[in-house]
Amino acid sequence: MNKPLIKTVDLSKWYGEIIGLNSFEIEISSGITGLIGPNGSGKSTFLNLANGTLKPKTGQITVLGQNPWMNSKLMSNIGFCPDYDNLSDEVTGREFLELVGGLHGIKGIKLKNRINEISEVVGMKDELYRKIGGYSKGMRQRIKLAGSIIHEPKLLLLDEPLSGADPQVRKSLIELIKSLHNDLGHDIIISSHVLYEVERLTNKIALIYKGRAIASGEISEIRNLIDEHPHNIIIEGNKISDLAKKLLDMKYTISVGYQEDRKIIKVQVSKPDEFFETITELITSLDCEIERMYSIDDNLEAVFNYLVEG
Amino acid sequence: MVQRKFRCPNCLGVETFSGKPGEVIHVTCPSCGAEGKVAFNNISSSIKSDQISSNYKINADNITVKFGRITALESFSVKIPEDVVGLLGPNGAGKSTFIKVVLGLLKPERGKIFLTDHRRPDNLTELRDLIGYMPEHDCLIESMNAFDLVSYMGQISGMLPKDAIRRSHEVLDFVGIGEVRYRSISSYSTGMKQRVKLAQAIVHDPEILFLDEPTNGMDPFGKKEMLSLISDIAKTGKTIVVCSHLLHEVEQICNYVVILNQGRLLKTGSMKEILSGEKGRYHLELRGKNKDLEKILDILGSKYEIVSADYVIGKLIVIIKNIDSSLELFNLIKKHDVQIRSYKPDKLILEDVFIQSFKGGSANGD
Amino acid sequence: MGIDRIKYRPWNGEKSSHFRRVYAISRKIFFQKMKSKGILAILIIGIILVHAFPILFGAVIPHEELTAEMMVGDNVLIGSYLKNGLSIIFILLLVSVACSDLIAQDLNDKSFVLYFSRPIKTLDYLTGKMGGVIGVISILTLVPLIVFCLVMIGTQTGDDYGSSLNILGKTIIAGILTTVFFISYGVMISSLTKKKTYAGVGIFISFFVLTTIGSFFTTFDQNWSLVSPTNLLFYSYDMIYGFDLPTDLNPNIFGVLFVCILFIPLVVTYFQVYRIEVGK
Numbered sequence: 001m002n003k004p005l006i007k008t009v010d011l012s013k014w015y016g017e018i019i020g021l022n023s024f025e026i027e028i029s030s031g032i033t034g035l036i037g038p039n040g041s042g043k044s045t046f047l048n049l050a051n052g053t054l055k056p057k058t059g060q061i062t063v064l065g066q067n068p069w070m071n072s073k074l075m076s077n078i079g080f081c082p083d084y085d086n087l088s089d090e091v092t093g094r095e096f097l098e099l100v101g102g103l104h105g106i107k108g109i110k111l112k113n114r115i116n117e118i119s120e121v122v123g124m125k126d127e128l129y130r131k132i133g134g135y136s137k138g139m140r141q142r143i144k145l146a147g148s149i150i151h152e153p154k155l156l157l158l159d160e161p162l163s164g165a166d167p168q169v170r171k172s173l174i175e176l177i178k179s180l181h182n183d184l185g186h187d188i189i190i191s192s193h194v195l196y197e198v199e200r201l202t203n204k205i206a207l208i209y210k211g212r213a214i215a216s217g218e219i220s221e222i223r224n225l226i227d228e229h230p231h232n233i234i235i236e237g238n239k240i241s242d243l244a245k246k247l248l249d250m251k252y253t254i255s256v257g258y259q260e261d262r263k264i265i266k267v268q269v270s271k272p273d274e275f276f277e278t279i280t281e282l283i284t285s286l287d288c289e290i291e292r293m294y295s296i297d298d299n300l301e302a303v304f305n306y307l308v309e310g
Numbered sequence: 311m312v313q314r315k316f317r318c319p320n321c322l323g324v325e326t327f328s329g330k331p332g333e334v335i336h337v338t339c340p341s342c343g344a345e346g347k348v349a350f351n352n353i354s355s356s357i358k359s360d361q362i363s364s365n366y367k368i369n370a371d372n373i374t375v376k377f378g379r380i381t382a383l384e385s386f387s388v389k390i391p392e393d394v395v396g397l398l399g400p401n402g403a404g405k406s407t408f409i410k411v412v413l414g415l416l417k418p419e420r421g422k423i424f425l426t427d428h429r430r431p432d433n434l435t436e437l438r439d440l441i442g443y444m445p446e447h448d449c450l451i452e453s454m455n456a457f458d459l460v461s462y463m464g465q466i467s468g469m470l471p472k473d474a475i476r477r478s479h480e481v482l483d484f485v486g487i488g489e490v491r492y493r494s495i496s497s498y499s500t501g502m503k504q505r506v507k508l509a510q511a512i513v514h515d516p517e518i519l520f521l522d523e524p525t526n527g528m529d530p531f532g533k534k535e536m537l538s539l540i541s542d543i544a545k546t547g548k549t550i551v552v553c554s555h556l557l558h559e560v561e562q563i564c565n566y567v568v569i570l571n572q573g574r575l576l577k578t579g580s581m582k583e584i585l586s587g588e589k590g591r592y593h594l595e596l597r598g599k600n601k602d603l604e605k606i607l608d609i610l611g612s613k614y615e616i617v618s619a620d621y622v623i624g625k626l627i628v629i630i631k632n633i634d635s636s637l638e639l640f641n642l643i644k645k646h647d648v649q650i651r652s653y654k655p656d657k658l659i660l661e662d663v664f665i666q667s668f669k670g671g672s673a674n675g676d
Numbered sequence: 677m678g679i680d681r682i683k684y685r686p687w688n689g690e691k692s693s694h695f696r697r698v699y700a701i702s703r704k705i706f707f708q709k710m711k712s713k714g715i716l717a718i719l720i721i722g723i724i725l726v727h728a729f730p731i732l733f734g735a736v737i738p739h740e741e742l743t744a745e746m747m748v749g750d751n752v753l754i755g756s757y758l759k760n761g762l763s764i765i766f767i768l769l770l771v772s773v774a775c776s777d778l779i780a781q782d783l784n785d786k787s788f789v790l791y792f793s794r795p796i797k798t799l800d801y802l803t804g805k806m807g808g809v810i811g812v813i814s815i816l817t818l819v820p821l822i823v824f825c826l827v828m829i830g831t832q833t834g835d836d837y838g839s840s841l842n843i844l845g846k847t848i849i850a851g852i853l854t855t856v857f858f859i860s861y862g863v864m865i866s867s868l869t870k871k872k873t874y875a876g877v878g879i880f881i882s883f884f885v886l887t888t889i890g891s892f893f894t895t896f897d898q899n900w901s902l903v904s905p906t907n908l909l910f911y912s913y914d915m916i917y918g919f920d921l922p923t924d925l926n927p928n929i930f931g932v933l934f935v936c937i938l939f940i941p942l943v944v945t946y947f948q949v950y951r952i953e954v955g956k
Binding site for chain 3: 413415416417436438439441442443445447448449450451452453462463465466467468469470471473477480483484510512514515539542543545546
């Protein structure tokens with residue numbers, strides 16, 4: 001139970017001069033785990049190392065306790081949904097699934113039943129007869145997902161399944177992925193560059209940046225990470241100059257400045273968490289009426305920016 | 311007092327006016343005598359341009375395009391203002407088709423496109439002259455280097471070689487391509503290729519720009535840069551049409567929105583109009599332990615009218631109506647062990663508007 | 677980012693004429709090709725092997741004037757100057773290499789949109805591209821011929837410059853014909869595939885195939901020789917210089933096939949690219 005799904009030790013992979021993963025260390029346990037990092041941070045490299053398509057240059061990776069490289073037995077327990085789309089436009093959805101199923105050694109009646117099952121799960125049952133060329137982007141994602149679960153793998157690796165999708169499609173795909181775990185019991189690792197989407201799927205996040213594992217843990221820990229770097233906070237209201245003066249006395253304040261007009265200030269704080277703990281009290285003690293207050297840096301992008309500059 | 315350059319929508323000449331930052335003044339164009347308003351942006355970090363445009367730039371009238379039995383555009387009429395305009399819609403909605411019609415690459419079965427400053431390009435080449443296009447897909451000539459390609463395209467756009475060369479360097483500096491401009495494009499990363507695509511679209515300084523998914527495949531830093539490049543270009547008075555499915559980006563830089571689906575126009579309006587919420591309606595984000603959040607939600611519910619509450623672990627987002635006094639609310643919350651992480655007037659985010667426009671779309675969310 | 681942020685500056689320069697835009701394409705193609713080591717090698721070796729000897733020979737051997745015979749007739753030492761298999765092979769090689777990526781590259785890179793979002797139509801695009809490549813090919817098909825003629829005229833013993841210049845004029849026509857003859861075909865093949873290697877090989881091989889079919893079937897009916905493009909070209913040389921077609925050839929068939937091989941590829945190419953202009 002406590003054995004990790006995926007474990008890496010000092011895992012590195014490079015392509016000529018380009019580094020994909022750099023001494024990457026991570027332990028992923030069961031459930032849904034989000035792997036978040038900007039484009040080019042190494043997510044696809046990691047997933048390809050995990051599904052045995054790539055071989056590490058140094059270090060090791062174990063998936064379900066085994067080395068995935070050239071391990072066809074392990075492959076049958078892993079489902080992979082890549083971010084690129086190389087579906088052939090000329091085949092129908094059904095033909096595609098038959099092909100994929102056949103590659104996994106499923107045939108005959110078993111294949112037929114399986115196809116019906118999974119097409120129901122992904123909501124494509126009525127569209128199987130159509131050629132893939134006529135599918136919308138959302139439908140293509142669904143059929144790709146179906147192809148990745150057809151052999152009932154224990155572990156699903158989904159590489160940016162929500163990218164390029166319209167908001168509606170994204171919402172329905174999120175529901176689908178949730179049900180794959182909750183109803184069908186798959187363990188899922190999903191990579192994305194948007195925290196907002198993954199937040200709705202799971203509590204367990206790993207951050208990757210420039211090929212390195214930055215942090216992993218629960219969302220609250222990630223939020224603490226976001227709080228570890230300085231935040232810029234915008235406050236608008238009346239008596240704002242009084243508030244500004246009081247803020248200048250606080251130890252966590254780095255700077256306070258006026259924005260646009262003297263009703264809006266921007267406060268830079270070194271310890272955001274402390275700031276938010278005390279600001280409500282500060283505001284009410286001055287009887288300030290606040291029109292708005294928010295932090296510009298309360299997101300992952302700010303963390304990555306910070307890492308770039310810092 | 312600052313001096314800024316503005317483009318007169320009537321005679322298209324570039325004129326200089328003085329004013330105070332944040333001011334909007336009435337002016338008369340010295341070249342052609344047309345009257346209008348100009349707005350002086352603040353020099354702050356705000357990315358949006360507040361320039362007021364009184365003219366529509368492109369007028370599409372009743373465009374219908376069919377491919378066999380598939381109707382790509384159906385009686386599509388839209389007036390695109392001289393501003394940064396977001397062209398939104400799901401894949402297959404007709405956005406690319408529309409761009410092709412404007413570029414003259416597709417002939418519509420019915421309908422016309424013309425510019426409303428009383429010029430109706432009689433031949434299509436005249437219209438193409440005014441347009442720069444940044445396609446979504448890979449389209450760069452891999453065997454050339456960025457500098458070669460951009461100056462080549464400049465010449466094809468009608469620039470003299472020496473102008474094209476100088477301008478190519480200028481534009482490559484602007485988009486952030488440095489020494490690497492002398493290396494073959496096949497060695498470029500996606501982000502660099504996007505920049506080069508932008509560079510070739512602006513090398514001849516067209517009045518109208520069509521940018522199709524400009525931040526595609528770029529890392530977050532690159533995306534931010536691209537967006538501010540686009541805003542920069544907008545300050546010179548161009549009409550920029552941005553096609554994107556990344557709504558939060560569109561929200562950041564566009565002042566006007568056109569939403570379409572299945573070849574039809576769904577909604578159009580300025581960003582302010584589309585996103586305006588009601589007065590007294592606020593968006594509140596609270597953080598704390600789950601039990602404290604549950605408690606505060608109950609308390610808020612008994613005192614205020616709650617429009618929606620979204621709960622992710624450790625975080626609670628509430629939208630509340632009819633708030634008269636923030637002080638009252640803050641005093642109430644102060645008594646409990648939760649942090650107010652953000653408090654702001656509730657405006658719709660573009661995503662909500664987008665999804666709402668599609669109520670009545672097909673079942674599997676396409 | 678920082679105070680030194682580079683701002684966008686508008687450009688208000690003068691626009692060039694339409695011709696210059698097309699010329700820009702030609703110029704780019706021309707210089708691109710001329711920088712290629714392969715093409716330079718073919719040009720140099722071709723000129724040396726095919727033209728150096730005749731030019732030297734012609735300058736040294738005394739002659740009264742430049743005649744048509746010297747151009748197309750059989751010479752005991754070098755065979756025919758113009759109707760020369762080796763010459764055709766080199767021209768074919770050059771055309772295959774030079775034309776292979778002309779349009780194939782744009783098909784591969786999908787860069788048509790960069791052209792057609794500008795005030796360029798299919799015709800301009802093709803004119804530009806072909807113009808550039810004509811410049812390159814004519815270095816092998818036209819320039820050495822002109823040099824030969826000028827050398828012959830310069831070293832002739834007779835006084836009749838008029839008729840020599842007349843032959844020079846006809847030679848120029850022959851040279852231009854040769855250039856266009858191959859290029860129209862080469863460009864068409866380039867527009868049919870994304871891979872320039874396929875295109876290059878395709879141009880080369882298909883010509884050989886046609887030539888072989890032509891010579892094979894000649895045993896049945898002399899008119900079959902017209903299927904070979906090489907023969908079509910050689911017979912046209914004859915006609916340019918004022919000689920008649922061989923009597924057992926049907927002049928109508930000749931005329932039709934000649935027009936076909938010259939114009940049909942151009943039409944096909946035009947439609948290939950036009951489809952892309954309006955489809956993309």
